[in-house]
Amino acid sequence: MKVRYSYLGQQFADPDPILAEIKKLVATGDFTLGKPVAEFEKRFASLIGVKHAIGVGSGTDALKLPLKALGVGHGDEVITAANTFVATVGAIAEIGAKPVFVDALDNFCLDVEKVEAAITPKTKAIMPVHFTGEMCDMPRLMEIAARHKLPVVEDACQAILAECDGKRGGTWGIGAGFSLHPLKNLNVWGDSGVAVTNDDAMAAKLRLLRNHGLANRDEVEILGYNSRLDSVQAVVGNWLIPQTQDITEKRIANGAYYDRAFADIKQVRVPPRSNRVKRVFHLYMIFAEDRDALHKHCLQAGISAKVHYPIPIYRQQGLLHLGHRRGDFPVSDRQADEVLSFPVDQHLSREEQDFVIETVRGFYRGR
Numbered sequence: 001m002k003v004r005y006s007y008l009g010q011q012f013a014d015p016d017p018i019l020a021e022i023k024k025l026v027a028t029g030d031f032t033l034g035k036p037v038a039e040f041e042k043r044f045a046s047l048i049g050v051k052h053a054i055g056v057g058s059g060t061d062a063l064k065l066p067l068k069a070l071g072v073g074h075g076d077e078v079i080t081a082a083n084t085f086v087a088t089v090g091a092i093a094e095i096g097a098k099p100v101f102v103d104a105l106d107n108f109c110l111d112v113e114k115v116e117a118a119i120t121p122k123t124k125a126i127m128p129v130h131f132t133g134e135m136c137d138m139p140r141l142m143e144i145a146a147r148h149k150l151p152v153v154e155d156a157c158q159a160i161l162a163e164c165d166g167k168r169g170g171t172w173g174i175g176a177g178f179s180l181h182p183l184k185n186l187n188v189w190g191d192s193g194v195a196v197t198n199d200d201a202m203a204a205k206l207r208l209l210r211n212h213g214l215a216n217r218d219e220v221e222i223l224g225y226n227s228r229l230d231s232v233q234a235v236v237g238n239w240l241i242p243q244t245q246d247i248t249e250k251r252i253a254n255g256a257y258y259d260r261a262f263a264d265i266k267q268v269r270v271p272p273r274s275n276r277v278k279r280v281f282h283l284y285m286i287f288a289e290d291r292d293a294l295h296k297h298c299l300q301a302g303i304s305a306k307v308h309y310p311i312p313i314y315r316q317q318g319l320l321h322l323g324h325r326r327g328d329f330p331v332s333d334r335q336a337d338e339v340l341s342f343p344v345d346q347h348l349s350r351e352e353q354d355f356v357i358e359t360v361r362g363f364y365r366g367r
């Protein structure tokens with residue numbers, strides 16, 4: 001049996017309803033900040049439960065623009081997770097700020113108790129990452145941030161509709177960024193992102209920043225970027241928004257099914273699952289004994305298992321200038337050696353999941 005990682009062919013097997021909407025858009029010529037964008041922003045805000053959603057060019061920009069709006073720039077420091085995807089760090093670096101890393105917990109999120117030690121006079125913001133669709137301990141983090149008068153911008157790119165203590169990811173900080181990248185849970189046909197906020201002044205600034213700082217056709221209020229959510233992608237987004245709850249519930253059910261099965265395999269460790277969190281399984285990751293051999297075994301059996309990520313971001317070549325070395329963030333290091341990701345998407349069948357589980361069981365049998 002083959003168990004693919006990408007389900008995009010299944011998800012968009014019948015693109016006709018979307019293409020019909022795009023055809024209507026083409027007839028209007030409404031290609032930049034058109035009606036579909038305004039509609040998508042309204043629906044996305046209501047989906048998450050925030051006052052403002054601002055469509056931007058990518059998830060990276062959805063993180064960068066709120067930092068920029070807060071005045072973070074050259075020489076400033078932003079605290080973030082040592083095990084995140086490169087885009088978090090890219091967003092911080094693009095505005096000239098320095099990423100300051102904090103190690104993860106085994107739930108793959110920031111170890112909030114280590115944040116305080118990373119704060120310096122140069123710290124201007126904290127960017128927690130709700131990695132894999134899990135949630136950071138936001139009540140605790142917000143308390144620490146408030147004590148130090150530091151704004152929080154959440155990287156919620158993997159965590160659409162996730163919750164901590166019944167409160168959604170993306171609604172805790174002054175701002176948050178979501179990605180609509182084809183591999184994310186709400187996915188369009190290219191690069192797009194959404195910055196969200198409940199703060200009116202932040203929202204106004206984000207609208208300026210994503211469109212060259214133009215207050216209107218003729219007046220430049222501040223210097224900004226060209227980072228508008230594309231009208232064509234907004235059409236795709238509008239088609240997907242009504243499915244997002246359903247997609248989320250399917251991923252959660254698939255995650256729970258794996259969790260139950262893997263709990264019986266002693267060489268596999270399921271990450272801690274706090275019942276305070278509704279995790280949305282952008283990624284399904286386990287800790288596995290002899291991970292590389294298991295990975296190879298799965299690939300040979302036809303299962304597209306992946307490692308997120310074999311080299312933690314803080315040790316990547318592109319970040320050597322920060323002067324870190326192996327061992328600085330031991331939990332992230334250990335995760336890089338032990339984690340394995342299996343498909344968990346809404347199109348995955350029970351047969352495929354059973355095959356994954358049996359393949360893992362078979363690998364460890366007799367050991």
Ligand SMILES: *Cc1c(COP(=O)(O)O)cnc(C)c1O
Nearest residue numbers: 058059060085087088157179181
């Ligand atoms: C996807 C992702 C982003 C944003 O990536 P884009 O490709 O720019 O949309 C940021 N942070 C994390 C953790 C992500 O997974």
